[in-house]
Amino acid sequence: MEIFLQQLINGVTLGSIYGLIAIGYTMVFGIIGMVNFAHGDVFMLSAFIALILFLALTQLLGVASVAFAFVIVLFAGMALTSLWAFVIERIAYRRLRGSFRLAPLISAIGMSIFLSNLVYVLQGPRNKALPPMFNDVLRLTDGGAYDVTLSVKQIMIVSVTAVLLAGFWFIVQKTSFGRAQRACEQDGRMAALLGVDVDRTISLTFVIGAALAAVAGVLYIVYYGVINSGDGFVPGVKAFTAAVLGGVGSLPGAVLGGLLIGLVETFWAAYFSSDYKDVAAFSILVVTLIFMPSGLFGRPDVEKV
Amino acid sequence: MARDKAPLLIVDQLTMRFGGLCAVDALDFTARGGEITALIGPNGAGKTTLFNCVTGFYRSCAGRIALARPDPDSPGAFRADWREELEELTRSTRRSARLEGGEIFLLERMADFEIVKRAGVARTFQNIRLFRGMTVLENLIVAQHNRLIGPALDLAGRLGFGAYRARERAAIETARFWLDRVGLIDRADEAAGALPYGAQRRLEIARAMATAPTLLCLDEPAAGLNPRESHELTALLLSLRDDHDVSILIIEHDMSVVMAISDHVVVLDHGVKIADGTARDIRQDEAVIKAYLGVADEADIAAMGA
Amino acid sequence: MEESLTPVRSRSRLKDALTGAAIAGAIMFGLCFPILAFRTDQNFSNELYLLSRWPAVAFAVGLVFVLRFTMLLRAPRAARPQAPPSPTLAGALQRLARYAGGAGVLALIAFPLVMVALLGPAGAQKWIDNFGIQILLYVLLGWGLNIVVGLAGLLDLGYVAFYAVGAYAYALLATYFGWSFWLCLPVAGLLAAAFGVALGLPVLRLRGDYLAIVTMAFGEIIRLVLTNWTALTNGDAGISSIPRITFFGWPFIAGPNGFAALFGLKFAPVHRLIFLFYLILALALCVNYLTRRLRKAPLGRAFEALREDEIACRSLGVDTVATKLTAFALGASIAGMAGALFAARQNFVSPTSFTFMESATILALVVLGGAGSQLGVALAAIVIIGGSELLRELDGLKQIFGPAFDPTQYRMLIVGIAMVGMMNWRPRGLIALRTPSIFLKKPKLVVGALAGEGRG
Incomplete structure (x- = not known):
């Protein structure tokens, strides 16, 4: 029971991170029908940006308060990562809209290869570790065979995720951008005829997706403390799995999918074998795509003949 | 009009739903061999859905789609009435049955490519493919x-x-x-x-x-053609029927084409058959005129009356 | 009128160009800011510290500023209309391609002999192995994937899985059961084809990009299983001392039973490499011949029709599932045989050779060469694989970039940029022309822009 509770807490923490990344996949897929293969690498890049900013703030500028540094890193990381996404969309995807169907996907794969190797070349092959922070731990159960703990980090991750998701939900539901976004999702050409700036809307979609991935990146580096240039691929695939599981195009689906994947992964590692935890995630992806391609909340995809 | 030809395609109680939307509702009709059967009706009447069911692109929710294919070498040998054999086939789990001089098929049990390959149903698409x-x-x-x-x-x-x-x-x-x-x-x-x-x-x-093919299904073949091209199309379709022994099932909005070539017209509206008969019968049918007056333009009505 | 306006216009254009370039420079600065400006490094107590690289940032920003400035100055506002590829030029390219193919084969046949003549048997080893054999293996893989992606239009991102199946098939069968290479080669091909069918059966009805993702997941699953199933595969440590290839039973060893003695030659290790080179070349040419043949056969035409429009295919009675499976199995069997050759070349296999990056590299060869074009894929393999090997050879570069300089990382960096650039510039690849498989009067080349979308 204690182990179960502990894994539940760990799983929800990990799942929040996956959910944040998954939103980027699901929004981009919803609006231009493309699997943004480079999104996982954008997440990895943001974790590196966060790592360097932390070091710069604490070592070069001598900021003593970790909490203060965290807030700055969070917002600066979101801004800088958004800039990357903006440029990537401009260079790698914009001109390919309306080209043959696989062109954007191949371009995205190229972008993914480019980003991970760029970081490798610029920052070197080794794992980069940050000194641990926010180390306080709450003990939830006491005296049993096993103490269930909830760390400040975990509270932080879940609450930051919740607050940002609420803000993001507000943007998509209530603002004119959100309306334009949903209009483009339904029918881009029609939206353009009605005066929606489609280019700008798509650009903003990429930027928002990347900003949320950057939040995930900052939280990831705080939680795990280690990042490597190859670390974009697997979390990216898991987040994509989350998006597919939740139903591509559905925002609540992406978050729920992220939580599910996080839970499956932690429970799998705890009860079965941590060697095969990635196999479990990949298998969920395959099984979902084959048997339930519209996911939990997605619209069924009726083949147009 | 010769109504003594053998039935080629028999659709019984065909139903197709997409979620809550019922695109085709318990439809019955028969197309006869050597005839051109036109399917008409306002947009969204379920014509293309019916086509997709017949050609196997959609799996229908309920109903039976039966097709007879006389052997090409001995077209005369096939019997005119195969209803009895059809009932027998329906009770079995098989997809087709051999008869003297031909074969009968239950299309709803077959995959799309088999319908072309074995049953001889070919089709074209509304948006050319x-x-x-x-x-x-x-x-x-x-x-x-x-x-x-x-x-x-x-x-x-x-x-x-x-x-x-x-x-x-x-x-x-x-x-x-x-x-x-x-x-x-x-x-x-x-x-x-x-x-x-x-x-x-x-x-x-x-x-x-x-x-x-034995049966050619054409989905709005005259759409986007100029009058001269439509005229040529009309001549081509008549010649396919008369010289090449092909039966045709056609969806068409151009009433001048429909009236010029159809031996038999089936009118659909909201997934239900509202009329069925020769082109002349349809022209005078109250229900059809009513369904069309709501949506079609004057030219269509004029063409029907012509 | 014109004259009086020109200075004003050029002044405002100058101003616009300056503003545009300044914005581009500012964006570049934002991109460079933490990731290029600071390098993280470990000190002795394993703590990270930052090394600043401001000159590099200044250089990057300046470069972008200048490039953007000249670009804006030269091409004001109105985008130049893109000239469609002219058919005469295309025809000339195609004719050239025919001769290039023949000349290329001759050059390849001569390559090992020339190398030995120039550098002696010992000196030639490295060139025949690192350049000849490695490039040919990639050509073989590229041609295999070309059947799947280029002809049938199915995007397979897990192609390396079949390569791994072939390599491990030979490694395991040879080390556990002592099977000979000549028995293992077809078995590896068949086993990989069986995997292709088994994996393909459930996934081939998925739409294009989903198919790509699922095949990628399958590729990763196979690699993870190879890594974690240590009892069979020895995990990351890999399988070593795989038996070396023999000359139809005569091993390449010194001594009376060896290949050298059989032909009365002086023993040299390069013999084995030359033999392997010709073996792979022969296999590659076979694959090439069969693919060309296939294009003129119903199956190949069905592949291409499938790439053009799957629904139309079904409406014409083509069994699309069986057709796709055949394409998958054909591609997989070629990768399987390439895998066996890879294991025979290295005498060692481990899961690290079969990462997603490897699939991406092979896909890049197909994409950059022009999906469907055999010659294009071969050229792409020579440029990308050969180029990065050549970088490795240039010792001078190590002195400039430091001892940690690893050209293969730059290779992938360049591959990434090239894939993005190619999709933007020529989504159909370098040689984007299609020769009809059959004609009544005269074959006319089909410009790539008309060719079909491909579903996956």
């Missing part, structure tokens, strides 16, 4: 795929050796014949995607004919 990057000739050669690959065990043939040569020559002859028939023989080596619109429509019909 050609192999645009392949040449006109290649389009017609692909249509003869099943005849070209020959027996299942002829691996050498599959790679283009052996007996394949003779089969390929025959396929080129067939292609040449149909290209000549639709006036595209001089453009055989051009990319299909480079043809003008009207020629693409004709090519799609030629390609469907190259599969040697």
Whole structure:
């Protein structure tokens, strides 16, 4: 029971991170029908940006308060990562809209290869570790065979995720951008005829997706403390799995999918074998795509003949 | 109008739903061999859905779609009434049954490619679907795929050796014949995607004919054609029926075409059949006029009255 | 009128160009800011510290500023209309391609002999192995994937899985059961084809990009299983001392039973490499011949039709599932045989050779060469694989970039940029022309822009 509770807490923490990344996949897929293969690498890049900013703030500028540094890193990381996404969309995807169907996907794969190797070349092959922070731990159960703990980090991750998701939900539901976004999702050409700036809307979609991935990146580096240039691929695939599981195009689906994947992964590692935890995630992806391609909340995809 | 021809396609209680939307609702109709049967009705009446059920692209929710295919070499030998055998086939789990002089099929039990291959149902699409990057000739050669690959065990043939040569020559002859028939023989080596619109429509019909069908299903073949092209299309379809022994099921909005060629007209509205009869009967049908007055333009009504 | 306006216009254009370039420079600064400006490094107590690289940032920003400035100055506002590729030029390219193919084969046949003549048997080893054999293996893989992606239009991102199946098939069968290479080669091909069918059966009805993702997941699953199933595969440590290839039973060893003695030659290790080179070359040429043949056969035409429009295919009675499976199995069997050759070349296999990056590299060869074009894929393999090997050879570069300089990382960096650039510039690849498989009067080349979308 204690182990179960502990894994539940760990799983929800990990799942929040996956959910944040998954939103980027699901929004981009919803609006231009493309699997943004480079999104996982954008997440990895943001974790590196966060790592360097932390070091710069604490070592070069001598900021003593970790909490203060965290807030700055969070917002600066979101801004800088958004800039990357903006440029990537401009260079790698914009001109390919309306080209043959696989062109954007191949371009995205190229972008993914480019980003991970760029970081490798610029920052070197080794794992980069940050000194641990926010180390306080709450003990939830006491005296049993096993103490269930909830760390400040975990509270932080879940609450930051919740607050940002609420803000993001507000943007998509209530603002004119959100309306334009949903209009483009339904029918881009029609939206353009009605005066929606489609280019700008798509650009903003990429930027928002990347900003949320950057939040995930900052939280990831705080939680795990280690990042490597190859670390974009697997979390990216898991987040994509989350998006597919939740139903591509559905925002609540992406978050729920992220939580599910996080839970499956932690429970799998705890009860079965941590060697095969990635196999479990990949298998969920395959099984979902084959048997339930519209996911939990997605619209069924009726083949147009 | 000759109403004594044998039934070719029998649709019974066909129902197709998408989520809550009922696109086709318990539809019954019969198309007879050697006739042109037109399906008309306002937009969203369920015509294309019906086509997709007949050709196996959609799996219908309920109902029966039965088709008879007389043997091509002895067209006269097939019996006119096969209802009894059909009931027997329906009770079994089989997909087809051999009869004297032909074969009957239950299309709802078959996969789309089998419906073309075994039951001989070919179709065209509302938005033309050609192999645009392949040449006109290649389009017609692909249509003869099943005849070209020959027996299942002829691996050498599959790679283009052996007996394949003779089969390929025959396929080129067939292609040449149909290209000549639709006036595209001089453009055989051009990319299909480079043809003008009207020629693409004709090519799609030629390609469907190259599969040697018993039943040809045409989804709005006159859409986007100019009056001269529609006129040529009318002549072509009549000649397919009369000279090539093909029965035609056609969806068409152009009433002048429908009235000129149809032996039998079925009118759908909101997934339900509202009228069924000869072109002349339909013209005077109250329900049809009412359904059409709501949506169609004056020209259509004029054409129906003409 | 014109004259009086020109200075004003050029002044405002100058101003616009300056503003535009300044914005581009500012964006570049934002991109460079933490990731290029600071390098993280470990000190002795394993703590990270930052090394600043401001000159590099200044250089990057300046470069972008200048490039953007000249670009804006030269091409004001209105985008130049893109000239469609002219058919005469295309025809000339195609004719050239025919000769290039023949000349290329001759050059390849001569390559090992020339190398031995120039550098002696010992000196030639490295060139025949690192350049000749490695490039040919990639050509073989590229041609295999070309059947799946280029002809049938199915995007397979897990192609390396079949390569791994072939390599491990030979490694395991040879080390556990002592099977000979000549028995293992076809078995590896068949086993990989069986995997292709088994994996393909459930996934081939998925739409294009989903198919790509699922195949990628399958590729990763196979690699993870190879890594974690240590009892069979020895995990990350890999399988070593795989038996070396023999000359139809005569091993390449010194001594009376060896290949050298059989032909009365002086023993040299390069013999084995030359033999392997010709073996792979022969296999590659076979694959090439069969693919060309296939294009003129019903099956190949069905592949291409499938790439053009799957629904139309179904409406013409083509069994699309069986056709796709055949394409998958054909591609997989070629990768399987390439895998066996890879294992025979290295005498060692481990899961690290079969990462997603490897699939991406092979896909890049197909994409950059022009999907469907055999010659294009071969050229791409020579440029990308050969180029990065050549970088490795240039010792001078190590002195400039430091001892940690690893050209293979730059290779992937360049591959990434090239894939993005190619999709933007020529989504159909370098040689984007299609020769019809059959004609009545005269074959006319089909411009790539008309060719079909491909579903996956």
